[in-house]
Amino acid sequence: QVRLLESGGGLVQPGNSLTLSCAGSGINLDSYVVGWFRQAPGKQRDGISCISSGDDTTYYHDSVKGRFTITRATNTLYLRMSNLSPEDTGVYYCAAAEGIPDIIVECTLRDYEYDYWGQGAQVTVSS
Numbered sequence: 001q002v003r004l005l006e007s008g009g010g011l012v013q014p015g016n017s018l019t020l021s022c023a024g025s026g027i028n029l030d031s032y033v034v035g036w037f038r039q040a041p042g043k044q045r046d047g048i049s050c051i052s053s054g055d056d057t058t059y060y061h062d063s064v065k066g067r068f069t070i071t072r073a074t075n076t077l078y079l080r081m082s083n084l085s086p087e088d089t090g091v092y093y094c095a096a097a098e099g100i101p102d103i104i105v106e107c108t109l110r111d112y113e114y115d116y117w118g119q120g121a122q123v124t125v126s127s
Contacts, residue, residue: 002026002116004094009121014085022077022094022118029075033097033107035114036070036079040090047109049079053099059107063087084125094118 003025012018020036022029035050048061049070058070069080077094095114099105 002096004029004096004116004118006092006094006118006121009092009123011124011126012084013127014125016084017080017082018084018123019081020079020092020094020121020123022079024075024077024096027075027096027116029072029077029096031101032099033105033114034072034077035095035107035109036077037093037095037109037111038088038090039093039120040087043090045093045111047111050107050109051077052105052107054102054104057104057106059109061109081123084123086125089123089125091120091122093120 005023008020033053036048037045038048039045048064050059051070067083071078096116097114
């Protein structure tokens, strides 16, 4: 059974940093297309960052470029968030989509492209 378990959410003051983790079980996140999504209160879920399979190319939504960093290692996906603002408040979800062996599969920020989802981690940025 595939499971994605997120951790690291919480309350943080504006300008501070936070790192989210997403551990894979029954799945090898190191070879999948993976991404992070965010759902702000009262809004739809949006893609914010992802990593392609095969070449590990990363992509970022304009709203987080230069502040967020996505990485993965040892079957765990990470999102390092810096210089956080109240607009970053929301539930953060990790997601994975199966790659193709020996072929580069470019990631997207479209949620319907992903097959597996974590349960979500609440991040609240407030003073």
